[in-house]
Amino acid sequence: MNRLTLAGLLGSTALAQQVFLPAQGPTDRPQCEASQAPEPTYSFTPFSYTLTTTQRTATSVTPSAATTYACPPEVLATLIPSQSYTTWGKWDPNATETASDTDNPYGNAAWTALWEYANPPNFTETGVYSTTVEPTPIPSEELVLPPRDYFGPNDCYNFPEGFEFGVSSSASQVEGATAEEGKSPSLMDILVQDDRAKSYVTNENYYLYKQDIERVAAMGVKYFSFSIAWTRILPFALPETPVNQEGIDHYNDLIDFIVSKGMVPEVTLLHFDTPLQFYGDNLTEAQRAPEIGYVNGAYQNETFPDAFVNYAKIVMTHYADRVATWFTFNEPLLYCDNGQSVYNVIKAHSQVYHFYKEELNGQGKISMKFNNNFGVPRDPTSQADVEAADHFNSFQLGPFCNPIYLGIDYPESYKSTIQDYVPLTAEDLEYMNGTADFLGIDPYTATVIAPPEAGNAQSIMDCAANASSTYRPYCVNQTTTEVNGWNIGYRSQTYVYITPTYLRSYLNYLWNTWRHPVVLTEFGFPVFGEDDKEVTDQLFDTPRSLYYLSFMSEVLNAIWEDGVHVSGAFAWSYMDNWEFGDYTAHFGIQTVNRTSQERRYKKSFFDLVDFMKARGVE
Incomplete structure (x- = not known):
């Protein structure tokens, strides 16, 4: 497809944007009968306490025969060079004894030196657990559904057969055991350098994963998406360095337990936790502001693509027989530094795709998870605002999606701005064309877009040509307020606003632009001020229920009324976790007690599962 054709696609998408329709008076109620009596009739009746509550309980996943997606690991091992396997231990910065194997470049002394070099800020690790906890059944009283909200969805649609409904998480946000069982430091272990003390324990999922999976299975959720920590598999990151046997065993056991519960594992290979080796001898690079994204993920390092592909091959040859779906990168744009970063990501992704499909003969699916925030024009009747929204959206996704899904060049929005693009x-x-089976998107919210100078579309290109512009890299004005003066939606604790109608627009944009099935690989909502509430109030999280049910209602509308192929949705996250800085933004559908590590279901978890099950999801 040539650039002109793509422009036509984008143009047709812009015409489909939501527009304001003038209306007089209050909201119409077409469902009400016109023949209703004009006046009520009042009467007395004997009073009694006759209101009753129907006690409903969740239905757990039913174990079934596991599906196989590739040959067993012993067969797949022949596809890669022979690996050496070893174990290390636990780093204790206060240890009085030092390792003596200084002649071994990959021994305990060298592994300890990695942590000493990283020198993670405020490092403490005083978790409750030090070994895997065996699961216990979930008491029936925990699975009683909460009271229904008075208002709720009244649609009559069902999800198509095979629609994947699941929950998601990432290693650095839930695992803990940060410097244990051979794991080496990653970007996530040093990223927080300010006064906030990072809790390296997080949710201790590394030891509590069986109980966490048990809890999700008991709620009836079939698909479980998680990430593998590169630094747990290859502490020294690079090809021809030893594989951590304890890391391999851990994820083997985790995947086996997911399958044993009748659930389906889906794996992300890199969720922001880049090994520190790619920053060389200058860790301040990890804190440097990148040209494109929010954080310098070191993807531009010349050794990164081959190292990532090597890591992916090792992981896939161990687990591909049981893993249904693979995500190579999570939201890559947000951790891209420059043009080389983008090129290295799509190059490495494509290599992993070809290995999985052509050499490993994998029967599962492969994609990436792309970042969120659909740009909607501040004034849909303004051509300048519509052009700004197109510029913003194409820049966010086009550098990856154009070559991967359409086999065409980067969008002009990207090439005109990033001068060092490859x-x-x-x-x-x-080689890159067609190297993803679906489009994974994390559509948490929407953002309102206009040119840097109101009404002046040319100001976008002026910004693109000016490396010092404060509006770079997107070169648009992002706000939360529409032209009518109202916020775009109900605001959460962070950047998220409840924007269900714009989700439907976004799904139309994605499907009609890149023409692949769409999966909501993450979406979630932190209730405002939740961290300050009593636990009982955290559990009764009606705004989060409103978010999930309204979003999924619009997914159904997009499927049945717009013809958009949406094939899955994954809630972020199945429990409150470390949100890259602190724990005050509660995205979870379960609470976590930071002292005891006790988990409790929130109302939104029940409401979301009930909504999905009532509409035909397994």
Whole structure:
């Protein structure tokens, strides 16, 4: 497809944006009968306490025969060079004894030196657990559904057969055991350098994973998405370095337990936790502001693509027989530094895809998870605002989606702004084209877009040509207020606003632009001020229920009324976790007691599961 055709697609998408329709008076009620009596009739009746509550309980996942997606690991091991396996231990910064194997470049002394070099800020690790906890059944009283909200969805649609409903998480946000069982430091272990003390324990999921999976299975959720920590598999990150046997065993056991509960595992290979080796001898690079994203993920390092592909091959040859879906990168744009970063990501992703499909003969699916925040024009009747929204959206997704889904060049929004972009050759485009089975998107919210100068579309290109512009890299004005003066939606604790109608617009944009099935790989909502509430009030999280049910209602509308192929949705996250800085933004559908590690179900978890099950989801 040439650029003109893509422009046509984008143009047709812009025409489908939501517009304001003038209306006079209050909201119409077409469902009400016109023949209703004009006046009520009042009467007395004997009073009694006859109101009753129907006690409903969740239905757990039913174990069934496991599906196989590739040959067993002993067969797949022949696809990669022979690996050496070893174990290390636990790093204690206050240890009085030192390792003596200084002649071994990958021994305990070298592994300890990695942590000493990283010197993670405010490092403490005083978790409750030090070994895997065996699961216990979930008491029936925990599975009683909460009272229904008075208002709720009244649609009559069902989800298509095979629609994947699940929950998601990432290693650095839930695992804990940060410097235990051979794991080496990653970007996530040093990222917080301010006064906030990072809790390296997080949720101790590394030891509590069986109980966590048990709890999700008891709620009837079939799909479980998680990430693997690169630094647990390869503490020294690079090819030809030893594999951590304890890391391999841990994720083997985790995947086996998911399958044993009748659930389906889905794996992300890199969820922001880049090994520190790619920053070389200058860790301040990890804190440097990148040109494109929010954090410098070191993807631009010249050794990164081959190292990532090597890591992916090791993981896939161990687990591909049981893993249904693979995500190579999580939201790559947000951790891209420059044009080389983008090129290295799509190059590495494509190599992993070809290995999985052509050499490993994997029967599962592969994709990436792309970042969120759909840009909607501040004034849908303003051509300048519509062009700004197109510029913003194409910049966020086009550098990856154009070559991967359409086999065409980067969008002009990206090339005109990022001067050091790596040109894509015809060979590149042929190799990258079609290297994803669906489009994974994390559509938490929407953002209101206008040009840097109101009404002036040319100001976008002026910004693109000016490396010092404060509006770079997107070169648009992002706000939360629409032209009518109202916020775009109900605000959460962070950047998230409840924007269900714009989700439907976004799904139309994605499907009609890149023409692949869409999966909501993450979406969630932290209730405002939740961290300050009593636990009982945290559990009764009606705003989060409103978020999930309204979003899923619009997914159904997009499927049945717009013809958009949406094939899955994964709630973020199945419990409150470390949100890259602190714990005050509660995205979870379960609470976590930071002292005892006790988990409790929130109302939104029950409401979301009930909504999905009532509409035909397994």
